[in-house]
Structure formats: C-alpha cells, structure tokens
Amino acid sequence: MKARLMDRAATVVLTLIAILIIGTLVGLLGFILSQGWHKLNLDFLTSPPDIVNAGGGIGPQLFNSLYLLVLTMLIALPLGIGAGIYMAEYAPDNKITQFIRMSIEVLSSLPSIVVGLFGLLVFVNMTGWGYTLFGGALALTVFNLPLLVRVTEDALRNVPRSQKEASLALGITKWRTIVSVILPAALPGIITGAILASGRVFGEAAALLFTAGMSSPNLDFTDFSLNSTTSPLNPFRPAETLAVHIWKVNSEGLTPDARDVADGAAAVLIIAVLLFNLSARWFGNWVYKKMTSGSN
Amino acid sequence: MSVLTMQDTIIQTNNVNVYYGEKHAVKNISMGIEKNSVTAFIGPSGCGKSTLLRSLNRMNDLVPSCRVEGSIIVDGIDINSSQVNIESLRQVVGMVFQRANPFFKSIYENIAFAPRFHGMTNKRDLDELVESSLRKAALWDEVKDRLRDSALSLSGGQQQRLCIARAIAMQPTILLLDEPASALDPISTMKIEELVMQLKDEYTIVIVTHNLHQAARISAKTAFFLMGEMIEMDETGKIFTSPENEKTEAYISGRFG
Amino acid sequence: MSVLTMQDTIIQTNNVNVYYGEKHAVKNISMGIEKNSVTAFIGPSGCGKSTLLRSLNRMNDLVPSCRVEGSIIVDGIDINSSQVNIESLRQVVGMVFQRANPFFKSIYENIAFAPRFHGMTNKRDLDELVESSLRKAALWDEVKDRLRDSALSLSGGQQQRLCIARAIAMQPTILLLDEPASALDPISTMKIEELVMQLKDEYTIVIVTHNLHQAARISAKTAFFLMGEMIEMDETGKIFTSPENEKTEAYISGRFG
C-alpha cells in the first residue's frame, strides 16, 4: 500500500509542478501585457521614437522587425527547404552526411552572440557594408537555417512512405515526386516550423546588436526606392528592431518615459510572438485541411 | 512448363535472389508468368512474396540495403539492364499496394497526375482518360459527381479501387497487386476480386494474397513460397486439390501459418 | 461458486457492454469461462475480441473514452466494484499482448520486475522465481547463460515467451493472451502453442487468435464474435465441425474475414 501512497503523492507533486508552470507563464504574460497595455495605440505603433522628449513611438522599429523578418525568410526558406530535401531524400548514409548532420546540430546550438560576432566580422567589416538590415538578415539566416532544415526534413520524413511509393510506382521521377507529392503533403509541417522560426527572428536581439545595429535612420515612408538612405525598403541601411530597441531604451534611454516605452515595446513584442504562435497552429491546420479535402 | 519459357510468357525470372543486407529474402527463383492471366503468390508471412513482386518493377531500388541478383525478363528485355529507363518500366508494370495510398489530392488529380507527367497535357484527353480509368476500376458511378473532392474522403474499398484506376490510367501491360484487399471489409474485397476478374482480359495480373480462398477464386496459376523459396507453382486447381509438395499441402490444409 | 456460475466457471460475464465514446464495441455478452482450460476467442478484425479480453483485467481503464457496463465476476467477485484493488486484480489475471513487449532491461529484470514490486525482495527467492518462470515458459535452457543480457537481444519468439514468463512470475490464476503468436514465424508459433497446452493444467487461459487452425488445435472451447456480438460459444470441436449459427459456418469456411 506504500505503492499506492507513492502513486498519489507523485500525482499531487506533478500536478503542482504543472500548476506552477502555468501560473508562472500566465503571470509573466499578464505582467508584461498589463505594464504595456496603456501604450498600445496606433500612435505609439506608428510614430518614430523621440530622442529627447517623452511621447515617442516605435513605428520604425516595428517596421524594421517585420522587414527583417521578410528578408530573412526570403533567404532562409529556400535554403532551408533545399537542404531539408537533401537530408530527407538524397543524403546517402555515409560520413559526409554525418558531417552535414553534425554541422546542422552545431549551427543550432551556437549562441546567438557568436553568430552575431561572426556577422560583425563578415557581413559588417569584411564586406564594408557597416551595420545593415541585410547583414542582420544573413546573420538571422545562419541562426534559423538549422531549425528550418530540421523542420523540413522531419515534415518530409513524416509523409507516409506509401505516398512516395505510389508516385514512383507510377513512373514519376524522384525529383517530381518530391516536388509534387511529398512537399505538398509536408507543407503544413513546414509552414508551422517557418512561422515558429519567424517568432525567433522577431525576438532576437543579441545577434542583431552586432549586425543590423542599434540605430535606425529617419525613415521616410513616402520613399520606396531601394537605395536611398531614408527609404524604408533599402536593405543596406542600419535597422534597429523592436527587441533591440527594448534593450537600448532600457540601457541608454534618456527620455523621461523610457520605462514606458520599454513596457509598451515589450507588450507589442509579446503580442507579436503570440500571434505568430497561434497563426502557426491555425495556418498549419488550415493548409492541411485544405489539402486533404481536395480541390486544388 | 517446357524449357524455361512458354509461348505466352511475358515475365520470366531466372535464378532470382534478393538480399536485404545479409538477409537472403528470396532464393533462386525461376518462374514464368503468363500473359493476360492472373497469377497468385501465396505463402506464410515473411516468405518473400512482396519482395519478389517488388523486384518485378524495381521498387526494391528504393531500399538501400536491397540487392537483386539473377535476371528478370519482361517482354524480352532484362529490366535490370542499364538501358532500361526505370520510369518507363514502371509505366509498363503498374503496381497497387496492400494499403490504399491515394495522394492527398482530389480524385481527379490522383488519376491525372501520372499521365500529365508523362506528357498528356490536353484537358479533354485527360478528362476522357480519367473517366475511362475510373470506369474500368468500377468506380465511375460512385464518384463521378465529386471528382474534385479529396481522395481521402472515399471509403477504404473505394480508395483501393481508385489506386487501381490510377495504375490503369498509365495504360500498363502488367499489374502487380500486393494484397490489395487484405485491409478491406468483405464487401469491398468482393468488389476488388470482381474487378481483377474483369481486368485479366486486358492485363497480366500478379497478385499476392494471404487469403487462400481468394487465390483459389481468382487466379489461374498459383505459386507457393516458403522462407524465400518457391516450393511449387502450378494451375491453381491443382495446387489446392493435389499439390505435389507436402509442405504445400500442410500450408493449404492450415497446419501452419 | 453458487447461483450464477457453473461448477467450474472461474470467470462469468453478465450482459457486458463496452463503449468507446459513442462506439458500441462489445454488445451484451454473457459467457462463462472454465477453470484450468483454454478458451479461444475468434472472429474477424474489429469484432471486439481484444476489447472484451481487456475488460477482464480492467486494462480498458486506461482508455479514457472507454466505458464498461454489466458485471464481470472473477472467482465470485465483481472486478469492477470499488473494493477491488486494481493492481491486485491484475496480479491474479495476467495478460500477454499481441506484440512482445519486453522492458528495455535485462532478461532477469524483466521477470523480477513485478514480483519485486509486489514485495518479494529476497535475492534467493527472486532467483528461484525467475528460474521457475522461465522453465515454465520453456525458455530457461535458451537463456540461462545470459540472464543479464538485454531482453531485446532475444528473437521475436523468445521475447514473446519471455513475456509469458513475466506474467507467470506474478503467479496469476488466469492468463489472457491477445494474439500472442500472430507476429511470429511458424516455428515460434508452434512453441507458443505447445507452451499454452502445457500451462493449461495450472492456469485458466483465454486466447484471442486470428488463426482458426490454432484455435482448433489448442482450445477446449471457442467463442465466435461478429461486430461486437458473441454469435456462438461451444466446444471447439463442435464449432469447427458443426456450428449452429450459419454466420459461424460462413466464417469458419473462409467465406469472409
């Protein structure tokens, strides 16, 4: 009967742990949101920060974060999916493959600051670009690539073998089988993974300190040429993202409302990440349903 | 059987051995398969039926550890020779698997996928082909109003017939069926059996089955395998009434397996 | 045992119904199972054999959606009553599963696992119990020199016998076997069948099987199930030669399933 007592006790302890964790999370989210809640208005979200006075916003930072995300994904997704396809479908079982696999593992466990320093050396100094959005995007690509490769590989491997056999047995070439049968079936998984990776891009700061920089030029939202310094779309300009902004405001903020701005920015960041997470789930399911319910 | 091949033999295997790494799964099999007839492979689980069947359209190429020795001649050509284009071979030798595996696409797309890939792009032609294939697979009446629905919305038996239609749409000469009805309910099983009986006039069919009664009902010849060896191959009637080998008899009468 | 039960009946089910959520998987089954004999459950896939079997030692408690109605009396006690200690019940009613499931531990530990929990801590006693259980399961000679090896190093058939030994080590009264040989080769299957024949003098055995020949070979009584209902239960000889129900006959003669 000691056994039954132990059973009870363990159940209680584990339940308490679960409650503790949920409590912490809810507390954490609640705290951040409640602190920043009053800042969540259109003006704060769209106006530029003010260096001297109170009342600045986070418009350019928000834009930078989104733009950086798009740039990163444009570079990282094709590479990640390509490499994922190689790992899942082509990689022979040999030393080279093992080496690639180890490279992926190493990349995924690299501290983001090391990636940032590498970016500083290569994308900032060696290329002579200085701190640029593009350099930041490349650093974040390095950072997200392993995740995307793994997600793609897993998603491809999770497609039932029978799908592949069905296609090959119809005399379809391997590449076409991959592209037309396996990849579509793996899409929900890949999309979910990509959106989760987006959340990481959005929240990353350490790697960006050294690559995209801690400042943002005065963006002119009427100028969309790719090479003007004040054009929002110019990828070769420094760009402070939301996460970096929180870091900077916290450490160097001179304005009287620095704390307020940090609170607001943190809330915006959390909400963005929440949105990414939820949409990842929802979108993945939606694509899956859409695909399996025909009509394509 | 005379020397090695008979008049109407379309597939001829000569001393075929298949290995998975160290494992010798199919041992020294020589057999001829007649054109436009149904041949059944029977035997206990793991005896190598599927392995041999998959060698006939080189699906075993997918298994890295798998090695096939000996020659397999289809229509006079050794399919393992380097001149043979594997994609075209598989168009000629179609295959249907134990578990229905429709693509995660619409019913229409499931059937049109391969022909389109092989160069049929005209919409009208495709429509016709889809219809005729579904008709041959005795599925047309059940699905004609919902060709755009997902293939996964079909029942298990319908899915399996869809897979047969999909194979037929490539206009193969030979159809390999690996236990096509083993996962199905009795009624769907019956439909598949009827379908096989109908198709045998146009196609050469090789079917693997666990169900002895099924083999007896639909095949003209039956081959019995045991632990990788072909124990006996003969007219189905003969195998089930007076087999020559006592192991065959033991299996048929249910003493093991 | 009085009123409801027969002289030698050790398990008596009365109007047992089992539901998985909405699904009615086992319908109104009343049957008696005799002590120290082998009873076989047969029927097509999905007919509820496993579900009924798992109700006998309350393994269905693990399935959240599962609901069992009616009474199941083991040796005069309703096993679903709140007084029954589920762990002790499962000691009395041992179970062996379709797929051998040894723990990722040594052969010795696999067998000593349960007795140790149930209070046997003396090393000498444990050693003895391990040996006697393995002997009863006809495995001792094959493994006695490598008791410390991982159980996963055994072959499939050996693993399955190890699982039987593991169940025996709890010294149960009743052994439930759910298709214990379906994943095994003919030779291992034969060994398991021999084992069951030996054990029946000491234990009451209920075995689910897909293999009609196996049922015919080893059981004293056979129950035939179809879509959740028990169609017929009788002496095995009678079931296989002159069943009363025509559905039973159709199944036995291989017309479906």
Next chain:
Amino acid sequence: MSHRTEGVNTERQSMIAQKMLTTNKRQKTENITGKTIAMICAGLLVIVVLSITYFIASKGLSTFFVDGVSIKEFLTHDKWDPEGEPSAYGVLPFILGSFFVTALAALIAAPLGIGAAIFMTEIFPGFGKKVLKPVIELLVGIPSVVYGYVGLTLLVPFIREQFDVLGFSLLAGGLVLALMILPTITSVAADAIEAVPQDLRNASLALGATRWQTIWNVVLHSALPGCLTAIVLGMSRAFGEALAVQMVIGNTTKLPGGLLEPISTLTSGITLNMGNTIQGTPYNNALWSMALLLLAMSFIFIVILRLLGRKRLAK
C-alpha cells in the same frame, strides 16, 4: 476473336519493349538539377559552419599566437585587466560564472521540466496536449530581452528585498535562465516520453504495477537518454544566452562567491566590451577568444548529445 487479340498483342509487345528503353531527356535533366540544387543548399550549411569556426578561431587564437598570452593563464587565472599595466587576461571568473549560472538553471529547470513533461504525457494527457504543451511552446518563443527585462524589473528587486542584498546575482541569472530553458526541456522531454511505446506501459500495468511505479521504472527508464538530451539542450541554450543574463547578474569580474553575489559570464563579458574596444588590439582579441570558448562549448554539447543519442540507439 482470339485471332484479333493475338494481333493486337504482338503489336503491343514490341511497343512495350521499346517503351521501356526510351528515356525522357527533360525529366532526366530535371531530376539531376533538382538533386544538385538540394545538395548545394546542404553544402552551404557546412560552409557556414566551417567559416564561422574559421573566423572565430582565427580571431580568437591570435590572443595566444600573436599577443602571446599563455593559454593556461587565459583559462586558469582569475585576474582580468586587459588595460592595466601589466595587463592580465585571466577569464576564469567568466568561465566559472557561465558554468555556475548554467548549472543552477539546469538544477531548477530539469526537475520542473521533466515533471511537467510527465504530467502532460502520463497524468493528464488530454489537458496536457491541448493546453499545457502549446502554452509551454509559447514560452519558447518569448524573446530573451523580455525575459531579461522582467527579471530586471521584478526578480532583482524581489531578491534585494528578501535577502537584503544587491539583487543582481547568480541566483537571479539562474532563475531567469531556468525560466528560459524550461520550455525547451519540457517539450523535448515530453517528446521522448511520448515516444516510449505504449506496449511497455501496458505490460507494466498488466503486471499490477501502479501508475507511478510504471512511470518511474519503465517509462522514465526508457526515456532517460531523451530526458538527458533535453537537459543538455537546455544547458547549451543557457550557456550561450547573452542579454537576458547580462541584465540581471551584475557583471562583477570576480570569482563567483555565492548564490546572492553578482557574477560575470562569457557572454556578458563580450557584449559589455566588444563595442568599446579597438579591433586588432589584445583586449579585443581576448574577447574573441572568449567567443571561441563559447563556440568550443557548443561543440562539446554536441558531442555529449551525440553520445546520448548513440546510447539511445544502442538500447
């Protein structure tokens, strides 16, 4: 009738043979191009890793080979004064700080994380899968600056008031990191526990073991390598985390003195000084050497993970 079929068939026969011998050029090229592209993508990964290693190492090693600092001094001395006369390059305080804060985080997060993993797979799977797991995965996505920020505004003052100390401390860093790696540990461990075959649970329960006995002796026993993997993954994340830690540990360059004392880590040492030092100077190079240490640590973590993985396969 039979004659006609004959005719058709002979015609077809030659067609069949021919068909099998024809190759579609376009398909072949497509096939090869596709494979090549996929291969290049994978190759790029390797190049990235190699160049990161090369660049960081070439910078980091110049401390020893150009500036003449001895590796032994670098790793074992506790005096850090690169601008002093004479300059001293002992990074032991940073190394120990990193190790202690990582160990503390793992000590806190591992039992909680694995406990939560058991809860959501074994005790309450419905709720666990539907609510707890997604919620915990949300935590993975929270940016580390936010963790640091919350640590700075809530945790540090709390510790200060409770213990009448500064607040900036090993403890604060450990707690913030524990919170950060908790989701990683939980979700990886949950996957490992879920992967234990249901068969084994059934076997144990059917032998009359209680649920806890089953979890402890069968499930956890089988999932052990997976759980260790989870912990090591979490630790590797903790070891490399920069901003969140830097905001709460006080960054005092001296050997860690206790739970409530401030410390420094390799990452905070780098972020604090990298921008203020001149490239190519010994000071700057020493920072790169610290980055090289971080890199080496991730290699070590990988090796550990691989060993754990192999152990799992061997089972």
Next chain:
Amino acid sequence: GSGNTAQTPAPAQQPAQEKSSSGSTTKTSGEPVTAVGSTALQPLVEQAAKDFMAKNAGAQIQVQGGGSGTGLSQVASGAATIGNSDIFAEEKKGIPANELVDHKVAVVGMAAAVSPQVKVDNLTKQQLIDIFTGKITNWKDVGGEDMKITLVNRPKSSGTRATFSKFALDGKEEAEGITEDSSGTVRKIIAETPGAIGYLALSYFNDSVKALKLDGMEANAENITTNKYPVWAYEHMYTKGEATGDAKAFLDFILTDEVQKKTVTELGFLPITDMKVERDAEGKVTQK
C-alpha cells in the same frame, strides 16, 4: 495622462519636412555620410543629423552606435566617414591617432552618483579614491550613516570609466563592483540600492539619484567650463584626414549655436563653445 501623451502630434518629422521644402539651400553633394561609434554621443548626433537633413534636402547622414572603439576603428579603416568617441583617439591603443582629425563637439561632465537616501553631499578626492579602491566600505567613515557602500562600475573598456578614473580617481585602480554597460541601468541600480555609489554623465541625473560635490565643487556648467570641477570629457567626432563635403558641412552645423545652444544643452551636454579652458589628450589644461 497617457491619453495626452498619445495625442501629441507625430513629432519632429512633419514640421521638419515642411522646413526642408521651403528651407534654406546649403549645397549638398548627396554623398552618404556615416557616423559610427559612441552610444553616449549617438542621441546628439542623431538629433543633429535629423535637423541637418531637414535643412538640406538630399543630404544623407547615417548614424550608428556600436561603441567608441568601433567608431574609432571604423573611421581609421575608412569604413565610416565619422567616428564618434567619448575619448581621445590617443588614449586607445591600436588607433593611428595621427591620421585622424579631431572635432570636439561637446563636453560631458560626470559626477559621482548616490541614491538620495545617502546623507553625504560632498566628498574629498581622497575619500572618493578610498571608496572606489575599496579602502572605505561604509558611509559612516565619510560622515554619513552606518550603511554599507556598494560600488557600481562601468566595464573596463568604457569611456565614462576611463574619464572618471583619470580625473576623479587620479588613475587609481577601482575595486570590483557590479558592472553595467549602460547609464540607464547604472542609474536604476543606484536609485534602487541603498548605499550604492557610481558615476554618471550629468545628462543622466534626475530626481532618483543625487550628484556628489567633489572637494566642495558642484558639478555644474560654471565649474566645468572653468575646470574648477575637473571630471569632464570631450565628445569627439573623428574624421580620417580633414573633413570634406557633407561631412564637413555636418560637423560645421553641429558647432553652430543652433545645435550647441539647443540640442546639446537639451541632451545634458555642455556646449563646446562655452568652454573657457582647453585640455589635451594627456590631460594638460590650458586657458583659452
């Protein structure tokens, strides 16, 4: 109150643009100018750049942080047009200071900062040195209440630390304390931790922390411009060789009264034009 803050019109940009369209017409080459470096100086340069570009349509000035070290190395290597620094290039090892031209654009004063609870208002230099070198560890030893002293430092590479240690501590080695890179955090710690002492640029002082007098001298504009209060430093903007084009125009613009009297003062720096003394890299002070 929050509603009001939110309603303040989108600041600076709009009027600035109007000005630029109507505005004065200095010639600009349109060559992009990058000013990189000191994070302390960054707000000033950013604001000035904003104003400069508003006046001169077509001018492109990019301001980036990164730290003084980064600024100096980038301008020396030619990667940046202007390197912002808190310290003299001569003070950093590894910089070819002779190739760089110094433009001193502002002066920043620094003072020891304590939380308002600390009852001490004035320290002698020796007391300050003793505190920061760890000889004195309790406020009662310098006339305050019985309270432990907690040091809050900047990183060894920091320019603020270099200045403070050179002019307030006579170059004595500080004892180890909490180290924070950023002024915001330092201020926060000092404000919240009883008995803490650190040092901050004057711009960071507000109600939450108190500046200490040094040898009776208050750290204010008057005392600094005359060097009666010695703890101050220049903010430098270096160019490689003489400044040309837009860079020159921009540097000139920063020295105009418009910037010096307004932005510089607003951000808590002292206008360079107000200085009555001059100091070189070695620390030698001469009257102007």
